[in-house]
Amino acid sequence: MSDLTISLPDGSSRTLPEGATGADLAADIGPGLAKAALIVTVDGEGRDLDRALDAGAAVSIVTADSDEGLHTLRHSTAHVLAQAVLDLWPGATHAIGPPIEHGFYYDFELPDGGVFSADDLEAIEARMREIIASDQAFERHEAGAAEALELFADHCYKREIIEKVTAGDADAEMAGEAGADGTVTYYRNGDGFVDLCTGPHVPSTGRLGHFALQKVAGAYWRGDEKQPMLQRIYGTAWGDKKALKAHLHRLAEAEKRDHRRLAAEMDLVSWPDALGPGLAVWHPKGALVRKLIEDYSRHRHETGGYDFVYSPHIAKSVLWETSGHLDFYADGMYPPMELDGATYYPKPMNCPFHVSIFQSGQRSYRDLPRRLFELGAVYRYELSGAVHGLLRSRGFTQDDSHIFCTPDQVPDELASLLEFTLSVLRAFGFDDFQAKLSTRPTEKSVGEDALWDLATDGLRSALESAGLDYVVDEGGGAFYGPKIDVDVTDAIGRPWQLSTIQLDFNLPERFELEYVGADGGRHRPVMIHRALMGSIERFFGVLLEHYAGAFPVWLAPEQVRVLPVADEHQAYAESVRDALVADGRRATVDPADEPLGKRVRAAKVAKVPHVLVVGDDDAANGTVGDNARGADGPERDLPLDDFLGRLAAAVESGALVAGPAGHPAEKLAEGRAS
RNA sequence: GCCCGGGUAGCUCAGUUGGUCAGAGCAGGCGCCUUGUAAGCGUCAGGUCGUCGGUUCGAAUCCGACCCCGGGCUCCA
Numbered sequence A: 001m002s003d004l005t006i007s008l009p010d011g012s013s014r015t016l017p018e019g020a021t022g023a024d025l026a027a028d029i030g031p032g033l034a035k036a037a038l039i040v041t042v043d044g045e046g047r048d049l050d051r052a053l054d055a056g057a058a059v060s061i062v063t064a065d066s067d068e069g070l071h072t073l074r075h076s077t078a079h080v081l082a083q084a085v086l087d088l089w090p091g092a093t094h095a096i097g098p099p100i101e102h103g104f105y106y107d108f109e110l111p112d113g114g115v116f117s118a119d120d121l122e123a124i125e126a127r128m129r130e131i132i133a134s135d136q137a138f139e140r141h142e143a144g145a146a147e148a149l150e151l152f153a154d155h156c157y158k159r160e161i162i163e164k165v166t167a168g169d170a171d172a173e174m175a176g177e178a179g180a181d182g183t184v185t186y187y188r189n190g191d192g193f194v195d196l197c198t199g200p201h202v203p204s205t206g207r208l209g210h211f212a213l214q215k216v217a218g219a220y221w222r223g224d225e226k227q228p229m230l231q232r233i234y235g236t237a238w239g240d241k242k243a244l245k246a247h248l249h250r251l252a253e254a255e256k257r258d259h260r261r262l263a264a265e266m267d268l269v270s271w272p273d274a275l276g277p278g279l280a281v282w283h284p285k286g287a288l289v290r291k292l293i294e295d296y297s298r299h300r301h302e303t304g305g306y307d308f309v310y311s312p313h314i315a316k317s318v319l320w321e322t323s324g325h326l327d328f329y330a331d332g333m334y335p336p337m338e339l340d341g342a343t344y345y346p347k348p349m350n351c352p353f354h355v356s357i358f359q360s361g362q363r364s365y366r367d368l369p370r371r372l373f374e375l376g377a378v379y380r381y382e383l384s385g386a387v388h389g390l391l392r393s394r395g396f397t398q399d400d401s402h403i404f405c406t407p408d409q410v411p412d413e414l415a416s417l418l419e420f421t422l423s424v425l426r427a428f429g430f431d432d433f434q435a436k437l438s439t440r441p442t443e444k445s446v447g448e449d450a451l452w453d454l455a456t457d458g459l460r461s462a463l464e465s466a467g468l469d470y471v472v473d474e475g476g477g478a479f480y481g482p483k484i485d486v487d488v489t490d491a492i493g494r495p496w497q498l499s500t501i502q503l504d505f506n507l508p509e510r511f512e513l514e515y516v517g518a519d520g521g522r523h524r525p526v527m528i529h530r531a532l533m534g535s536i537e538r539f540f541g542v543l544l545e546h547y548a549g550a551f552p553v554w555l556a557p558e559q560v561r562v563l564p565v566a567d568e569h570q571a572y573a574e575s576v577r578d579a580l581v582a583d584g585r586r587a588t589v590d591p592a593d594e595p596l597g598k599r600v601r602a603a604k605v606a607k608v609p610h611v612l613v614v615g616d617d618d619a620a621n622g623t624v625g626d627n628a629r630g631a632d633g634p635e636r637d638l639p640l641d642d643f644l645g646r647l648a649a650a651v652e653s654g655a656l657v658a659g660p661a662g663h664p665a666e667k668l669a670e671g672r673a674s
Numbered sequence B: 001g002c003c004c005g006g007g008u009a010g011c012u013c014a015g016u017u018g019g020u021c022a023g024a025g026c027a028g029g030c031g032c033c034u035u036g037u038a039a040g041c042g043u044c045a046g047g048u049c050g051u052c053g054g055u056u057c058g059a060a061u062c063c064g065a066c067c068c069c070g071g072g073c074u075c076c077a
Helices: A022-029 A029-038 A067-088 A118-131 A147-151 A158-167 A241-256 A259-265 A286-301 A317-323 A349-357 A407-427 A451-467 A536-547 A567-582 A596-603 A617-622 A641-653 A662-674
Strands: A003-007 A013-017 A040-041 A045-046 A061-062 A103-109 A138-145 A184-190 A191-198 A211-220 A229-237 A313-317 A338-341 A342-346 A368-381 A395-405 A432-440 A471-475 A485-491 A493-502 A528-533 A559-563 A587-589 A610-614 A623-628 A636-637
Touching: A003 A407, A003 A662, A022 A029, A022 A040, A022 A061, A022 A317, A040 A067, A040 A147, A045 A338, A061 A067, A061 A587, A067 A103, A067 A118, A067 A184, A067 A191, A103 A211, A103 A451, A138 A147, A147 A158, A147 A451, A158 A184, A191 A432, A211 A241, A229 A241, A241 A559, A241 A610, A259 A536, A286 A368, A286 A407, A286 A536, A286 A623, A317 A349, A349 A395, A395 A407, A395 A536, A407 A451, A407 A485, A407 A493, A407 A528, A432 A641, A451 A485, A451 A493, A493 A536, A528 A536, A528 A587, A559 A567, A559 A596, A567 A587, A567 A610, A567 A617, A567 A641, A596 A610, A610 A617, A617 A623, A636 A641
Parallel strands: A432 A471, A559 A587, A559 A610
Antiparallel strands: A003 A013, A040 A045, A040 A061, A103 A229, A138 A184, A184 A191, A211 A229, A313 A342, A338 A342, A368 A395, A395 A528, A432 A485, A485 A493, A493 A528, A610 A623, A623 A636
16 A cells, blocks of 8 residues: 655645545644644645545645634534524525625525524524534535435525536536536535535534524525525634634624714714604714814815815706716616706716816816815615615715826826825824725726726736735726725724725716817826715714724814812813813813712713813812823823823824814914914 | 514613503702712603504504614615
């Protein structure tokens, strides 16, 4: 009997008896690894531990420490979920059950249109634990189409997959379920549970167990609303108890940060039923923060080479016919209004208006690039089920700009635009970015090849010179141009897509835009759509969650609350407040009609950055006691002037850039000069 | 829009099988307390139990429709 030699990720190689499996290899390396091993990869392909290795292959042992290991673990847990459901609901059928980020789901159809209730999860989870405790092996099998169809005779969704796959037209979605060579693989465990699956799986159900079922949801088969609605169960699964616990803790933290909860608690924004879904009103404190955000945005655009414009909220249908929105975006638009024999639509986008401004006169290449900026409110008819607080609403305000430039100017414009974008986002405390470059779709698209290449290369080099991590979504661009999307990662690691920089080769054509070039001839400009925050409302919601409501000093609606120890300190407290207000701060006094501890607590709960306590000593010496958010404890006997200076510095560094009149940083400068 | 789950005081929630079940805590008003760093005491007020209709001697509770909210699907800033 000959041996086989394989290579390991560290470059070493190992020789094992012929027919050795992944499990043999792990055991050969060490008992700890043997215990932790879930699957192996052989030349990059995942494979069950009990399958023989190939001589000469590059083999890697996969454990729950890696994404691939977790993926396998979750996938196997999804199988156990399906097994439990099929046990408990005779006649139920299972559709698909893939691993997803942090967990897995499985879609089912219950007999007679039955549905799961939240209570069912408990019973299902208990059955799953029994299956796991009985440590059933996952056995891999292969079958031809006919055999597989017989095996899954009672499972119409599995049959549909088998038919699709064995017919050889496997698409990406189906590729995860079966091979495309006329045979399919399936896994069997326990008494009779079988599932169509390419695997790999953990060796046996006993390797699972750190999971939790989370929720029930409806989901269309293949995500298509014309297909039947299936019952989906979501769960999460991890390699050990600690990781599961940590994940559940993160979810709880995220819930505490929910901007809808914070918006109500902090009296920032509300959604009165009478307004309709996705339509918010801004209360004074929320409006104040929003105004600071908008003021900062305006300031940056003023000094960044942009021209400010305004446009109406509605326009006649001809504008939307020319722009093409009525052709490809009608579903997202509010319905039309008929008046004076004309048809008007609320605007879902600002671009046609900005194009109209560009069109209003003859443009020379000397005028370009022309950057038109507007905090433009738009209305989109989002599906009622899609509306989600400020993060997805039906009326929102874009920090929108349309840049018109010559093709030659495109690369430089994109590079400076991306830098500008990142700089604005950094000012709000975001410093972890992930970008996506979306290139020309393979199907129909408009624009010359040279233009696409110029723009795509321009976007790529902008990303590279900005030193930004990015992924390429090949063919993911719109039909009218390539784009960059920028995600930020928030304080608890969640990504949010905020910025988008989008080339448009279509609208200039549709509106027949022209400029006069140096050669005296007429040329078509290139148009760039871009939004940095995306939507002000959404950006506000993301910021609120990022900071968990504890806005940095320059954005905090109430920056300082002054608490007199007793009534006799009221006058001094008011003088402290007046000094703060004169210095441009937002400060209030909370009089001594409640015990100090209670007032301190109220201020802390309200997330006021600085709570000042003033008593006899302070009134006598012109000092304050500063209980700052995040500090270990109060700092007593701080001279008022020192506090004013310290706060001013914090406001200035928070804003990063000197602001316009009305911006905290500007008042700071005035305050210091005087 | 579709599936599931919810709407009880400003907020968070109790209200077993339909019959003093319209309640609690916090918040709010008033009074007392005069406080040195995360909840002092007392007292008062508040709700057409999402809306409309139905079943019943009787409905927060059962049924139907609708509205709104939440989680998904889909979509997306």
